[in-house]
Amino acid sequence: MARPLSMDDPLIPATKLRKIVGDISDMTLWRWSKHRGFPSPTKIGRRRYWRQSEVTAWVEQHRQA
Numbered sequence: 001m002a003r004p005l006s007m008d009d010p011l012i013p014a015t016k017l018r019k020i021v022g023d024i025s026d027m028t029l030w031r032w033s034k035h036r037g038f039p040s041p042t043k044i045g046r047r048r049y050w051r052q053s054e055v056t057a058w059v060e061q062h063r064q065a
Contacts (some may be wrong), residue, residue: 011049011052020057036062 019022024032032038039058041048 003047009051009053011044012042012052012055014048017050017055020055 005027012020014029018026018029021029029038033040037058039050039054041050045050
């Protein structure tokens with residue numbers, strides 16, 4: 001079950017997310033989600049959004065690796 005939306009944990013759209021994590025392609029983002037444990041998106045309509053807290057945690061974990 002998905003967590004409820006919260007103003008304390010904003011959602012990041014795919015276009016902004018790809019720039020945040022290194023100006024990657026949509027295909028790379030898909031590969032990361034399937035093979036590197038990248039957080040799953042929340043879908044609203046046909047668009048995908050990621051929770052800022054989950055993305056930040058993933059980036060921090062992979063910077064140390």
